[in-house]
Amino acid sequence: MDTKKKSSFSGSIGFVLSAAGSAVGVGNIWRFPYLAAKDGGGLFLIIYLLLVLTFGFTLLTTDVAIGRKTKQNALKAFGVINRKWKFLGYLTFLVPALIMTYYSVIGGWVTKYIVTYLTARGADAARDGYFTAFITSKVSPIFFMLAFLAATAFIVYRGVEKGIEKFSKIIMPGLIFMIVGIALFSLTLKYTDADGVIRTGLQGLGVYIIPNLDGITGKRFLEILLDAMSQLFFSLSVSMGIMITYGSYVKKDVDLNRSLSQIEFFDTGVAFLAGMMIIPAVFVFSGTEGMASGPSLMFVSLPKVFDAMGRAGSLIGLVFFIMVAFAALTSCISIMETLVANCMELFHTSRQKMSLIIGLIFAGAAAVICMGYNLLYFELPLPNGQTAQLLDLMDYISNSFLMPFISLLTCIFVGWVIGPSWIDEEMELNGTVFKRKKMYAFMIRYVTPVMMTVLFLQSAGIFTVIRGLFG
Template identity: 55%
Template sequence: METQTKQRNSFSGSLGFVLASAGSAVGLGNIWRFPYLAAKDGGGLFLFVYLILALTFGFTLLITEVTIGRKTQESPLTAYKKINPKWGFLGIFSFIVPFLIYPYYCVIGGWVLKYAFSYLAFQGSVAVENGYFGGFITSQWQPIFYTVLFAALSFIIVYKGVEHGIERYSKILMPILVIIVVFIAAYSLFISHTDDSGATRTGLQGAAVYFIPSFKGLTFKGFLTVCLDAMGQLFYSLSIAMGIMIAYGSYMKKEVNLNKSVNQIEIFDTGIALLAGMMIVPAVFVFSGKEGMSAGPGLMFITLPKVFNSLGGIGEFIGLIFFVMVLFAALTSAVSILEAITSSMIDKFKWSRRRSAVVMAASTFVISVIVCLGYNVLYFEQKMPNGSIGQILDILDYLSNNILMPIVSFLTCVLIGWIAKPKTAIDEITRNGERFIRKGLYIVMIKVIAPVLLFVILLTGLGLF
């Protein structure tokens, strides 16, 4: 039986914490959701709003969760009760979120793995055929097979523990991911294409669409939509309200500069998100124009393979390294989600890491299979309160991202801002005499502004705003 002591302060230092946390933050949301929203919401306008919110709203929620973890040395399920005995219920919510997200995240990770294998086998040209993606996800056994492979990779890393599993693999995967992202982003800027009408579009023109703000037809309601999209994206980008940062914070050594580490995560994550946009927006613009960006979630599995196919022989290679990069990003995020629920079992029931990882991986895999079957034998359509229509995967995504995550973050702000008081967090942030430059901003955000914004996000998710 492993002892509780082995589960805490296990990151070797600041670098291990930052890379693991950044790996969690840099996931599928950064790779396809961020570029899609940027293109939809006026390019540079979305980027400007996102950066402002990342430095204020996102920073407040991120540093609060890391602080709760390090202060209590507990996982999300048990940490809130240690802050205030009457708030243990919030830990249950914080556990449910990653428990709901992990199963369908593994399914999507399986989709990425399928495409990576396709390009590895020089079958990228097949991936552009109409109905390829739909045919794959609606088949009964293929999605389950690839989900098993992806989930197994995540399980092995978590099973090995924090320092020898999560930290070690993050130090390998994250540098490789950055190199690939930079390469594809640079390559996208210099491609060009002439369509049937004789019009030529270049990657640099696509970059202009991405970076230069567009105010054409912008209304107050439209600007509000941009702000809500940017706030929603921050949940994906910074792994907020998933219990992840509480778990990772609990593994941070007390002598590590917490504020500096969180700043580094912000910089790393925002940089990758911007580069993801540079990878995708110019390339899609060159071959599909602005209309191509309307693909939304289908952008990565339907539109981009067509872009790679248009590049000729090198397209197979670009497609391969792109999906390998997405696979790395998905894997580092999946590992952090599984770790959040695994650590909760360790702290709540005093189980060993091995037992906790096996139980959580097995129970969530059952849900993953149900999600896969939701596109064939268990197929049905459900309309959500916000007007969206979807299957089992979409329902789990809606419940976790539109309802539970805003509730968790809202109540966390109430707990730290009004019940335990901001001093509880600030004392932990500055425990080694560190300077907290954004202290005043933090107090205002945690007490007033962040709760209001989160309440608006919740109302929007419920279709009431």
């Protein structure tokens, strides 16, 4: 049997929408708005945009170019280039394997809320304790997780062009349409609190986009910079093998320069619209105090906002969670595709068989993660000072530890072992001009490794440990 994968995207649009679908995930919706609200509004937006155009472009270009030039998945790509660096492929493979254990769990939570709003029980979702009661129950979270995972596995089962690309071409325009619609609606909101204070969506927009420099010191600026940098990993799907895998499906006649710019635009645009959708709405009904991070924002704060909207809130809530489900599904598909594609070559078997096997394995793993909120509940102190249960632990290892570390090693490998010209050749295929060639070489060799080292030490909690040792 020929184990080499010949699947490919039909063209540039299929690649861009699929890659953008991978990049646009739950992190854009529950993490980006929170960071923007916490880190000076427009100041964070400016810093994030500059990082996307420099660091993000560097990491994204590296992954996609490696994938297309080697025509290999992450597991083998680094070893094909240099056998001594084969280990980096295995490290990269670990990231989607860890993320897959819990991403479908979050997808199941979103699916549950879709059903809640479909059955006209939005007021129940706004009650204190509703979300906690759901995730701590023993059966319901597993049921909804399996439904979400089954949809993911079915699309991956169908393949690259007929499954992933076809789904992305349908879903991504719809996703963007819904985000724009809710964002515009948020700007029309108006609310008078018990003290007679009037808050409007346009005021909330000001909180979001106007730079707030109050209390900005050198240390605080560095914190904002590192927050924006860590968000890049959530947003662009870099350093987890996904973009290497998707790059291996890109045909040689596709202009990578243009495609990568379009992915940057899509991902950054959706992240910005997510903030424009959420921050004004939360500000109107809860003020700046209502902006929480992570699941608390999406499953606790926002249902209260939708309930406060009155009759329109139920419809807006339903559309919102369908939109989130689309974002979660496109990301989960890319994670599972990376695992399936690697294992197809590793075990010399078909896509259909491996999709079923991977689906079953991670159904079991995700069920264990679900039980981390009831039967297997524990609290583990992390090096960064936070406490974690099973889902948080998997997220910490993959996103806070492995991804910055893999990015650092990748920069060293490309910048100093094979050289930036190796990437330049792929970017300039078919006579296209790599317009950001000089910037890329400087970033990959000097700037990005330093920043990845700082981010790794910070996100892995090394700085916290050092401060604890030396008082």
